[in-house]
């Protein structure tokens with residue numbers, strides 16, 4: 222055999238796996254179709270890479286089998302990755318909700334991983350062409366361009382379908398198909414919503430405005446309190462990206478636009494204390510006035526609190542605490558941060574990521590049916606699953 226391990230895809234998961242396998246003295250080749258390592262790391266977190274989260278927990282991952290992530294996340298934790306970052310003296314900070322970002326640039330993380338790969342003699346090939354895989358009685362042979370190489374173990378780390386302009390490819394799903402391994406249907410996740418024409422026209426004057434909201438779906442099983450941003454095409458911002466991963470086509474989303482107060486009680490109190498004040502003035506102290514003007518009748522807004530009955534307050538409160546919208550669609554893979562679905566986890570060992578029915582074949586990272594929340598969870602899955610495979614491949 223030419224190699225003990227060949228890893229296809231030099232993203233976060235592939236590089237971590239290469240380091241770990243090479244550390245064990247394995248002869249490792251990392252094959253990448255683009256001209257650089259870790260392209261998504263470089264563009265992540267607005268160029269500062271949100272490389273993990275202090276609050277990593279299995280419940281913050283979406284998969285058909287919610288237990289699948291437990292083993293890998295417990296064996297290579299956020300603290301392990303933070304140790305590595307500290308070892309390279311990369312300065313970082315917590316931005317919000319446990320999210321850790323580089324102080325300087327995402328390139329620090331790619332350079333750290335490159336140095337580790339160099340240290341343990343990982344061989345790297347960039348700009349590789351289409352790869353054909355043939356299973357042999359023991360191991361695999363791979364052909365691309367004019368080269369042919371053999372390996373005992375093969376790790377597929379080619380990610381999902383998000384951001385095609387960055388070279389994402391369905392390669393992992395094609396390999397799964399070749400070996401008879403099912404793939405859970407994929408769809409874009411952590412992605413902005415587009416709106417139906419009527420809502421879009423009504424809300425477009427708000428483009429650029431953001432609000433602190435609690436976003437939830439029809440099922441009401443999960444909610445996110447973060448910022449929402451109005452865009453020219455629809456809705457974005459962290460709360461929307463998070464809820465998009467749970468949204469089912471044609472269903473509603475619900476937004477609590479006043480998460481800190483019970484506006485019904487507040488209006489009743491205000492009515493007693495300042496009956497002559499206009500409703501418009503009271504609401505504008507809690508909500509952006511542009512939003513208020515767009516959503517309430519001029520007549521109501523110009524009414525004094527004393528002239529408004531409780532039933533009207535109740536209707537108003539319901540509207541503001543359960544603002545209901547039916548998105549038209551998502552912006553799709555073009556702007557999605559991640560791909561939901563992927564290689565069926567029932568077919569993989571949760572301890573090693575090896576395919577149960579194909580000895581020596583592994584799938585790691587985003588290619589697998591595991592998707593994390595926004596906030597460093599996806600990189601942690603890439604590190605943890607790459608590490609887990611690296612211990613045995």
Ligand SMILES: Cc1cc2nc3c(=O)[nH]c(=O)nc-3n(C[C@H](O)[C@H](O)[C@H](O)COP(=O)(O)OP(=O)(O)OC[C@H]3O[C@@H](n4cnc5c(N)ncnc54)[C@H](O)[C@@H]3O)c2cc1C
Pocket residue numbers: 229230231232233234235252253254255258259260261262264265266267270271272273349352378379380381383384387388389390392557558559585586587588596597598599600601603
């Ligand atoms: C704009 C953006 C920002 C993000 N920011 C964050 C963030 O801050 N924090 C976070 O946790 N997550 C973030 N994510 C998600 C995160 O980038 C991914 O979850 C993570 O990169 C997945 O790692 P991976 O190694 O599985 O796949 P990838 O990083 O996608 O790597 C796959 C690699 O395989 C290569 N490849 C593909 N096909 C082939 C082929 N046929 N042959 C050879 N090579 C191939 C690709 O070129 C690529 O280098 C962001 C995503 C995007 C799009």
